Amino acid sequence: MPGTRQPLDKLLLFGATGDLSQRMLLPSLYGLDEDGLLPPDMTITGTARTVFEDGAFRKFAKEALEKYLPEDRKDKDKIASFLKRLNYQALDATKADHFKDLSDELGDTSKGLAIFLSTAPSLFEPTIKGLAQAGLAHGNVRIGLEKPLGYDLASSREINDAVAAVFPEDRIFRIDHYLGKETVQNILALRFGNSFFEPVWNAQGIDNVQITVSETVGLEERAGYYDGAGALRDMVTNHILQLVALIAMEPPARYDKDSIRDEKAKVFRSLHVMTPEEVPQNTVTGQYGPGAVGGEIVKGYLDELGKPSTTETFVAIKTRIDNWRWQGVPFYLRTGKRMAVRRSEIAIQFKPVPHSMFAGRGGLLQPNKLIIRLQPEEYIQMLVMAKEPGLDREGIHLREVPLNLSLDAEFAGARRRIAYERLLLDLIEGDQTLFVRRDEVEAQWAWTDAIRAGWTANDMKPKSYASGSWGPSTSIALTERDGVTWQDD
Ligand code: BG6
Numbered sequence: 001m002p003g004t005r006q007p008l009d010k011l012l013l014f015g016a017t018g019d020l021s022q023r024m025l026l027p028s029l030y031g032l033d034e035d036g037l038l039p040p041d042m043t044i045t046g047t048a049r050t051v052f053e054d055g056a057f058r059k060f061a062k063e064a065l066e067k068y069l070p071e072d073r074k075d076k077d078k079i080a081s082f083l084k085r086l087n088y089q090a091l092d093a094t095k096a097d098h099f100k101d102l103s104d105e106l107g108d109t110s111k112g113l114a115i116f117l118s119t120a121p122s123l124f125e126p127t128i129k130g131l132a133q134a135g136l137a138h139g140n141v142r143i144g145l146e147k148p149l150g151y152d153l154a155s156s157r158e159i160n161d162a163v164a165a166v167f168p169e170d171r172i173f174r175i176d177h178y179l180g181k182e183t184v185q186n187i188l189a190l191r192f193g194n195s196f197f198e199p200v201w202n203a204q205g206i207d208n209v210q211i212t213v214s215e216t217v218g219l220e221e222r223a224g225y226y227d228g229a230g231a232l233r234d235m236v237t238n239h240i241l242q243l244v245a246l247i248a249m250e251p252p253a254r255y256d257k258d259s260i261r262d263e264k265a266k267v268f269r270s271l272h273v274m275t276p277e278e279v280p281q282n283t284v285t286g287q288y289g290p291g292a293v294g295g296e297i298v299k300g301y302l303d304e305l306g307k308p309s310t311t312e313t314f315v316a317i318k319t320r321i322d323n324w325r326w327q328g329v330p331f332y333l334r335t336g337k338r339m340a341v342r343r344s345e346i347a348i349q350f351k352p353v354p355h356s357m358f359a360g361r362g363g364l365l366q367p368n369k370l371i372i373r374l375q376p377e378e379y380i381q382m383l384v385m386a387k388e389p390g391l392d393r394e395g396i397h398l399r400e401v402p403l404n405l406s407l408d409a410e411f412a413g414a415r416r417r418i419a420y421e422r423l424l425l426d427l428i429e430g431d432q433t434l435f436v437r438r439d440e441v442e443a444q445w446a447w448t449d450a451i452r453a454g455w456t457a458n459d460m461k462p463k464s465y466a467s468g469s470w471g472p473s474t475s476i477a478l479t480e481r482d483g484v485t486w487q488d489d
Contacts, residue, residue, distance in 0.1 A: 007039045007429050008112030008142070012102075014127070015118040016046025016057070016088065019221075020146070022064035024177075025116065028420040030065055033082045034075065037425060045106055046088045057088035093119065093127045099134035110140060114428050118146035121155060125162040132166045144173040144427045144435075147238055148229060152452070153445035160438050173427050174436040178239040180419030183374040183407065185434070187246040187346075188255075190372070190380065198251070200350060202325045207367060208484050210332045210347040211243050214339035216293045218313075218467070219304045227305060231285075231315045235335040237448045241268065242436070243346060244331060248321050257432040261440065268443035270323040279454020284463070284475040286314035288338040291467030298338060298467045312462040313337040316475035317451065318482075332479055332486070338467040340488075344374040347487035362395030363387075371487065378407040378416075 011029075015021055032038050046057050065079055089105035091098045106113065113136065119127055131137050145163065150156030163172055178184050191197055200206065213235055219226055226234065245264035252259035274282060287309075289300040301313050314336030321331065350368040358365065369383040381402045388397040426434055454460070463472040470476075470488060479486055 007042075008114045008140070009039050009042045010106060010109055010111070010113045011042060011044045011424075011428065012106065012113060012115045012136075013044060013046050014116060015048055015146075017048040017050045017052070017060060018118070020118060021046070022060075023068050024418055024420045025424070026061050026064045027068045028418045028424050030069065030079065030082045031073065031417060031421050032425055033085070034073070034078045038085075038428070042085065042428070043087065044085045045102075046086060047091045047102060049090065049092055051090045052088045054087045058083045058086050061086055093123045093130060096130055096133060099130035099136070103134040103136055106136070109136065109138070112140045113142075115141065115143045116146065116424070116427065117143055121148055121150055121159060124149075124159045128162050128166050137166045141167070142171045142173060142427060142430060143167050144175055144423070146175050148225070148233070149174065149441060150445070151229065151233060153442060153449050156441055156445050160441070164438075169438060170432065172435075172438075173423075173432060174438075174441060175423055176238045176242050176436050177419040177423065178242050179434040179436070180421070180423040181374065182416065182422075183372070183378045184243065184246065186378075186380075186407065187243070187372065188260075191246075192251050203327050203329050205350055206329055207349045207351050208330045208332065208482070209244075209247060210349070210479075210484075210487055211240055211247075211334075211345070212347075212487070213240060213335040213344045214341060214470070215335075215337050216339060216342045218288065218298060218338050219301065223305055227309055227311050230311045231313055231335055231337070232448060232451060236315060236317065236333060237444050238436075240333050240335060241271075241444050241447070244271075244319075244321075244333070245440075247346060247348070248326055248331075250325070255433065257435075260433055261437045265437065265439045265443065266323075267321060268440055268447070270321045270326075271443070271447045272320045272322050273447055273450045274319075274454055275450075276454040276457035279451055280458050280460060282318045282478075283451055283454070283460075284314075284316040284472060284478050285312035285455070285460060286336065286465045286472040286475070287311065287462040288313050288336070288467045289464040291338070291469065293338055293340075293468040300464075300467065301338075310461050314339070314462070314465060314471040314475070316471065316478050318478055319447075330482060330484070332484070334471065334475060334486070336465075336471050340468055340470050342376055345487065346372040346374070348372075349484070358396050358398060361392070363398040365398060366400045369487070380405040380407070 013021060013025060029044060052060065062079065062083055087105065089102045091102055117127065150159050191201065245267040248267045249263040252263045287301050291298060302309060316334035319331050319333065320326065320329065348370040352367040353365060356365050365385055371381040373379045381404050383400050383402055385398050386401045388399050390397065423434060463474060465472045476486065
């Protein structure tokens with residue numbers, strides 16, 4: 001709530017010399033600064049293993065901004081003024097005395113410190129301990145945690161326990177950058193700001209829900225992380241399940257951190273946890289082979305990686321939510337690298353009409369569909385039946401036509417912000433609504449672990465698919481045997 005926001009005046013960025021920092025964090029912070037949204041005296045301290053002087057870090061940040069900011073956002077004076085906020089302290093998280101140096105560099109943090117922590121799962125514990133010992137976990141410190149927060153339920157609990165030993169839950173901000181996306185927040189506006197969806201938003205009105213997050217990129221120099229994670233942990237456990245929760249949750253009473261997260265957590269707790277026997281029928285995994293994406297010939301995963309691997313780069317899952325509202329409604333989820341197009345989309349297919357009065361006159365009906373396109377375009381489309389113009393001498397011709405709401409066009413004047421802009425500002429100001437609570441994360445992992453256990457028990461290996469395709473053909477069978485077709489247009 002704006003009234004209770006409490007901005008801090010120091011920000012500490014772990015992984016400051018990494019890829020996320022260059023592409024997202026520094027451009028986001030600059031974007032906020034440019035619009036006058038950062039506390040005027042706030043300093044930003046970068047830290048990582050790389051040894052840098054302040055000057056070298058500023059140069060690094062300047063290059064990152066030049067590379068990743070859109071041309072129309074590059075303002076020489078504003079960049080120069082942003083860079084003045086930056087300083088740097090190298091840190092090896094395994095060395096306790098380095099945290100003392102970090103604390104000296106930060107100086108007085110009594111007016112508040114926000115920490116953005118992204119690190120390898122194995123370094124979470126020493127980092128949290130180091131911060132605590134150096135006095136950097138006091139009551140006016142908030143910590144933002146970037147994924148991966150573990151690789152299964154047990155390791156995620158370990159990390160959560162280590163953090164909880166030092167920070168109470170109301171000062172922990174677990175990041176899922178999908179929640180920072182404007183279109184993802186728009187799901188809440190669509191569902192709870194309009195009255196006409198709610199009466200049909202349930203098993204009586206909805207036949208099935210599909211969520212697709214397809215990417216055209218491959219490994220992107222992240223082999224070290226990605227090969228140990230795979231598509232299920234990298235995309236489904238967090239981002240896609242958050243989308244499931246926003247689609248499936250009960251209406252929260254208020255737009256606040258407790259109301260919204262309580263409802264999401266209930267969805268996660270109602271997700272059907274698969275038995276090993278159910279896994280082969282309900283999941284498909286794939287790994288991209290060579291092919292062409294966007295007209296460009298690309299290598300297969302194993303060639304990019306340079307060693308054998310059974311990591312999945314594609315996964316499709318049929319799951320369900322065991323509660324009253326969603327009884328019997330399949331949720332089909334899929335995500336993959338090196339697919340035909342880059343697209344994040346939710347398709348809600350409604351039930352057909354109970355009886356077609358047009359059948360005797362040759363009119364064919366399609367069930368209504370609501371498409372929520374999250375990226376790259378932002379639109380909401382309702383597919384409805386309409387009669388083709390004509391005198392109908394040879395029967396009535398009905399056609400599916402789109403009712404289009406283009407958010408891009410409707411809000412053409414509004415700047416689209418990077419998801420991290422929103423999340424960093426909320427961290428700095430202390431609003432947890434768009435961050436993930438511990439019980440959510442643990443329920444997500446419990447569901448994921450059951451699927452992975454099923455893969456192991458059934459010795460399931462990913463099937464190869466051509467880069468530039470929609471994944472292995474078996475993923476088509478996953479929906480087709482229920483009479484459902486993936487929304488691919
Ligand atoms: C990250 C994953 O969390 O999300 C990446 O680790 C993935 O593998 C990325 O590419 C996708 O994010 P976006 O915002 O491009 O959909």
